[in-house]
Amino acid sequence: MNDLFELFQYNFFLNAVGAAILASISCGIIGSYIVARRIVFISGGITHASFGGIGLAWYLGLNPVFGAAVFGVLSALGIEWISKKTDVRQDSVIGILWAFGMALGIIFIYMTPGYAPNLMSFLFGNILTVGALDLYLLLGLCLFTIAVFSFLLRPILFVAFDEEFARTQKAPVQFLNYLLIALVALAIVLNIRVVGIILVISFLTIPQTIANMFTNDFKKMIFGSIAFGILGSFIGLLVSYRINAPSGATIIFAFVILFVLAKLVQLVRLSVKRKSVVSNN
Amino acid sequence: MRKILELKSLTAGYEEKVVLKGVNLMVKENDFLGIIGPNGGGKTTLLKVILGILKPMEGEISPDGSERCNIGYLPQINQIDKKFPISVKEVVLSGLMSHKKIFGRYNSDNKQRAEELMTQMGIIHLKNKNIGELSGGQMQRVFLCRAIISDPQLLILDEPDTYVDSNFEGELYEILHQLNSHMAIIVVSHDVGTICSHVKSIACVNKTLCYHDSNVISQEQLKAYNCPIDLITHGEVPHRVLKQHK
Numbered sequence: 001m002n003d004l005f006e007l008f009q010y011n012f013f014l015n016a017v018g019a020a021i022l023a024s025i026s027c028g029i030i031g032s033y034i035v036a037r038r039i040v041f042i043s044g045g046i047t048h049a050s051f052g053g054i055g056l057a058w059y060l061g062l063n064p065v066f067g068a069a070v071f072g073v074l075s076a077l078g079i080e081w082i083s084k085k086t087d088v089r090q091d092s093v094i095g096i097l098w099a100f101g102m103a104l105g106i107i108f109i110y111m112t113p114g115y116a117p118n119l120m121s122f123l124f125g126n127i128l129t130v131g132a133l134d135l136y137l138l139l140g141l142c143l144f145t146i147a148v149f150s151f152l153l154r155p156i157l158f159v160a161f162d163e164e165f166a167r168t169q170k171a172p173v174q175f176l177n178y179l180l181i182a183l184v185a186l187a188i189v190l191n192i193r194v195v196g197i198i199l200v201i202s203f204l205t206i207p208q209t210i211a212n213m214f215t216n217d218f219k220k221m222i223f224g225s226i227a228f229g230i231l232g233s234f235i236g237l238l239v240s241y242r243i244n245a246p247s248g249a250t251i252i253f254a255f256v257i258l259f260v261l262a263k264l265v266q267l268v269r270l271s272v273k274r275k276s277v278v279s280n281n
Numbered sequence: 282m283r284k285i286l287e288l289k290s291l292t293a294g295y296e297e298k299v300v301l302k303g304v305n306l307m308v309k310e311n312d313f314l315g316i317i318g319p320n321g322g323g324k325t326t327l328l329k330v331i332l333g334i335l336k337p338m339e340g341e342i343s344p345d346g347s348e349r350c351n352i353g354y355l356p357q358i359n360q361i362d363k364k365f366p367i368s369v370k371e372v373v374l375s376g377l378m379s380h381k382k383i384f385g386r387y388n389s390d391n392k393q394r395a396e397e398l399m400t401q402m403g404i405i406h407l408k409n410k411n412i413g414e415l416s417g418g419q420m421q422r423v424f425l426c427r428a429i430i431s432d433p434q435l436l437i438l439d440e441p442d443t444y445v446d447s448n449f450e451g452e453l454y455e456i457l458h459q460l461n462s463h464m465a466i467i468v469v470s471h472d473v474g475t476i477c478s479h480v481k482s483i484a485c486v487n488k489t490l491c492y493h494d495s496n497v498i499s500q501e502q503l504k505a506y507n508c509p510i511d512l513i514t515h516g517e518v519p520h521r522v523l524k525q526h527k
Contacts, residue, residue: 032366036365036366038362151384152383152384154371154374154375154387155378155381155383157367157371157375158371158375158378160365161361161362161365161367161372161375162356162361162375164334164356164360165354165356165375165427166375166378167332167333167334168332168333168334168352168354169354169376169378169379169431170333170378170379171378171379171383172383175383212366215366216366216367216368216411216413216414217366217368218366218367218371221366
């Protein structure tokens with residue numbers, strides 16, 4: 001227990017805790033939208049497409065986060081636009097962008113002279129090296145996301161639920177769709193720093209899926225996802241410290257354990273409910 | 282009676298494919314129009330044009346754009362994502378979207394109106410349930426509440442009688458008759474037997490549109506406009522014997 005308190009004396013650990021909380025909040029909100037809207041695959045495409053931006057920024061000597069942000073947002077808007085304006089199948093476009101982004105990233109990294117140590121942390125993330133700039137960016141993302149969802153919760157929910165009906169009611173469907181897909185891209189890109197490209201998707205889907213087991217209310221699902229996100233990332237951080245394993249991987253591992261536990265709780269509750277229904281009749 | 286919508290020599294379709302050609306239609310207040318026609322005949326396309334979600338290729342709609350009257354819409358329920366995390370209450374409230382600015386809040390009057398409607402439709406006890414927990418008939422009631430909460434001048438229903446039992450079907454048309462006193466109604470259906478005994482006029486859509494200003498329609502008329510339709514219904518359905526075509 002003592003060495004747990006000792007951990008909080010380290011700046012890097014405090015930063016990691018802050019990043020985990022901020023990531024849980026932004027991913028909790030955006031992920032609830034992604035899961036409800038069934039656009040997990042789109043999110044995966046954006047995540048991998050942004051790797052192309054990381055590679056390019058690295059090659060040009062710029063901050064990789066900005067490269068990723070530009071690629072991520074452009075590919076997100078591109079996917080939204082292509083699926084609306086042309087008759088190309090959306091999932092095929094995502095598959096192409098997914099592969100192209102990764103390929104581009106790898107090519108640029110290999111063309112850059114010298115060793116590229118930080119790129120591994122973009123692939124797998126390293127929450128323990130999060131700096132002040134990352135924290136400010138995450139904080140900004142959180143505040144913006146909270147603002148968007150508190151002012152526009154109902155329009156967002158209604159358009160996501162039944163887009164065609166929203167169109168018949170002259171709701172600003174296109175504006176909301178573009179705004180949200182751009183927000184999805186930003187959330188992905190900024191959170192890549194915390195858990196990495198490979199694992200950001202789980203931050204956006206596993207806590208939400210757990211929350212969705214206990215509630216069908218979109219608002220409660222958001223709060224539940226944030227809570228499960230924080231719980232899972234704390235457990236993951238501690239385990240990572242104990243067994244000296246990469247934190248991104250242990251956080252995801254903790255999420256999956258929580259998911260399995262939640263599924264068990266749900267099954268038990270369901271069978272109890274069934275028994276009481278049968279005995280009451 | 283006041284005219285609320287008019288289509289003039291309208292052509293509509295997708296990409297290269299023309300689905301509707303030279304369609305003329307006028308809807309006046311208190312109209313109760315049934316739209317029938319074969320699958321692929323253009324019923325849905327016609328609805329999309331009227332609803333303003335598909336731009337016609339040629340012809341005109343008046344009034345157009347933001348001038349278009351307030352329309353209530355009940356879509357086919359198989360197009361709804363039943364796993365979506367949204368409660369019945371929220372679905373009903375979403376019918377007020379056209380009345381709200383994007384940042385508009387939903388006040389207690391709106392919520393009270395939603396509760397009144399749900400009470401009328403006998404679904405008030407379901408208001409906090411998730412939409413996916415409901416039966417087909419209950420779901421139709423919810424979507425009907427959503428369609429009429431904004432007090433539209435025109436109510437459009439796309440195949441409201443699929444996925445519901447004949448019990449609810451009778452109830453539905455009773456509700457529609459009441460609503461018809463203060464709004465025009467357009468119903469799309471493949472069940473000619475039922476629709477003909479309730480509506481005031483019929484439009485047969487199969488690439489072109491043929492308007493009949495009564496709810497009596499003969500087999501010959503149907504054949505002439507190439508509308509092979511199933512006239513068989515089940516159970517105690519109100520029916521009407523069709524006149525011979527002269």
